[in-house]
Amino acid sequence: MEKIKLFAKNLLCFIETLFILYAGNIYSQKIIKPYEMENWYVPESEIDKIVFKTLKGKNLKFANPCSDEVFIRRIYLDTIGILPEPEKVINFINDKNPDKRKILIDELLEKKEFAEYWSMKWSDILRIKAEFPINLWPNGVQAYHSWILNSLMENKPYDKFVRELLTSSGSNFRNPPVNFYRAIQGRNPYSIASAICLTFMGVRFEKLPKEIQEGMSRIFSKVSYKKSLEWKEEIVYFNNELQEPVEGILPDGTKVKIPPDKDPREVFADWLIKPENPYFSKNIVNRIWSWIFGRGIIHQPDDITPENPPAIPELLTYLEKELVKSNYNLKHIYRIIFNSRTYQQSFIPESNNPELEKYFAYYSPKRLSAEVLLDIICKISGTGVEYISPIPEPYTFIPPEQRNVLLGDGSITGPFLELFGRPPRDTGYETERKNQIDEKQMRYLLNSSELHKKIQSSQYIRNLIKETKNDKKKIIENIYLTLLSRYPTQPEEEILSAYFNKSGISLNQAIEDIIWALINSKEFLYNH
């Protein structure tokens, strides 16, 4: 009996929220509430013109505009890696200002949490980790991570950021960017050249012609390391002992002869960060695009080869120009992408045609990253994380209120983070991070004692019961606003109200189960 009722309600829910789907055929451009809206109220941007032209040429259709509810959750996650508070969601939905999305984007980009969240990405690709195989050691990690965080906070121009990383000399504790040369397994000219090529050009070194590999390696043959009297301190310096010129080859094939007294790294950096350099701007704008859309205009973003052309070349060129024009202001790139309709499309594609993903004709849902997911769960439960690290140092006591995205050291970890695909930071490849759901993660979500205890001990539930004075409608509303950034639909509310009345389940247990179910839902687990 119970089951039949449930099924009936299921059906009801589907009819109310999604009936339009079945009324027409599933490929029609109907609006699916509460995820989509009918008309665009944001202006068309340059990006949209380019994408739209491409789609039209291929006879593909743009998805519908995403609703305000979907937008606010998405933009919070993509800028600062945090879910919006319920009040924020309510205010935003009710705000009548047609510029409200633009205003919100500006506001979020200026938050310190933006720098915090994106420092995680940079720490991944720069391989920040105290232990094997990178061996930065805890002090080096701390110095390097703070430097990156501060660079993002002050929105340091990207060319300056890279130049500092490539040309610095000195102590790993006192001049943090020198750690770039230390965060490489196998500190030899070949490995250094390979890391630079991957990180700042998006090119796999081993795919370049042998001659260029050798010529580029020679440019880094004068990078040396020496110990100091301080424990684990290391000095990175330009070693000119041999007084010999360096005959190197730049990745574009240009031969350079560098006199003995000139640090060859300077020559390389000068070449790299020139506006006309074919790799430099392309690499970073394509990466940012792929970080936001889960797919690069050139895909994979760190495997750029002539055989792997951009899906929309004009789009890439446009973004490159914008970067140079804005004086290498990365926030500008984020801003123009977030303000585009392309970004603000619904996550529901027109059909299952794979071309739609390739040409960005919808916002492809992304599973929340390990750190963000754990941050949300910890925030709701009011609990921290027990971290582990291979040796007594680095110390793994981290204040429970510190976000996981701020975990500077890749060697400090925990079972949850490992399970949900936090990258080991060994190679700097983008694919090191695993955001695919798998069966082990699923078992954890469905059946973990840890997760159950975290929900059970939730401060949030206690406050919720107190504040709503046991009002079940308000409880359901608040849970939905907190986890999904939207109000429940009528049928959802009915299903959940019925759950409260189930025999043998207390109020607390019912709330725990609802939160558990939502945490297990796709709408929650994906940024959509």
Added chain:
Amino acid sequence: MREIYSVVTKTFLVLSLLFSEVTFPASEIKPKAKSVIQIWLWGGPSHLDTFDPKPNADYDYTGPFKSIPTNVPGIEINEYLVNLAKIADKYSIIRSMTHGINGHETAAYLMQTGHSAEENLVYPSIGAVVSLFKGYDYGYKNILPPYIVLTTSQGRFSECGFLGERYKPFVTGGDPNKTPFAVEGIVLEGVTEERKQARKELLYSIDLLGKFIPWIKEFKSFDLCREKAYEILSGEIAKVFDLTLEPDEIRNMYGRNTFGQSCLVARRLIEKGVIYVTVNYRGWDTHSNHFQQMKQKLPELDMGLSSLIKDLSDRGLLDSTIIWVSGEFGRTPKIQWEPPWNGGRNHYGKCFSVLVAGGGFKGGCVVGASDEKGENVIDRPVYPKDLLGSIYYLLGINPETKFPKEFGKDVTILPPIETGEKKGLLKEIMYE
């Protein structure tokens, strides 16, 4: 897709076996062992105070510990290993293990991959390699994962190395010495079956995106994945971790502590056909108050390990199961009496001991020797690649095989192994 993939890798393995170097002609490698239990003594146990006692050395080397004879004439071990002393005919001791590395993480990496940390690659650990060549791609059909770690991972390096996620071990979490043994994601504490069912129905009634918008591929695979997870959870898997199904006398024999009960779980997993089980046994990094700590640890090790060997042997599983017991290194033979160590031992990679048993390894033997103070190898040095190579060999995996092409690395499982008298693979303690 999986089918094609598996055919490709199989073909590759067969080809590489056929065309590999002369050292290991394919016909010679007939697997003797089916599974492996790795007891990892995390931190590095003192070889002098376990399997290579030096009763004739000064007090500054022996400390307060004595040695006792075993049931194999001529072999003596530490006095606290009373149960192991009764079954020395079932295992062999390598007393000439050496690599010279004294850093935890680099030594742990070397001991479990066979490769030096200096190389420009992160290699997979032996467990991941075995689960590659013996796992799902080669016909493993068990519902239990092929590679399981009790109870926490080493966290030292990503165990799967460049093989990637798919070859990572399943890490149980929880504590088998508690009831229930709350294996993460398998055994849920504090929720009744009825409530589990209720909330499952709740979940299915509100999580509708995949059902009604089935053409979003992420959501489709998500739903399939959830079906599979529920299928597994409703099956036999939880039972294998339920130690209340074991008689009390068996549980007591193994020792009522986390290590002892982990050994018991390891046996249950092997019985169910799991290929590689690692028991991570922490607490051997005894820099200070070494002897006090060892007095507590040794009896635990003794009970758990001896019971595991005996129990597997009684059940006829020892012949097909390799047990290897090692830390990342040994500890300095000379005791540091001064503060702050107050009788401690430091890291020592130059010379230490490893125990092996079962799966084609003979018992009752000693391989190699250290000098009278346990400081240097004086006979038959055994390098990590020799030890790991021997384990691969007994499993029928040619250690000179290259990794399948799809991993994109043109490298062999282990660096080249020497051949000849008293070199390379541990042929002297393998059954013909």
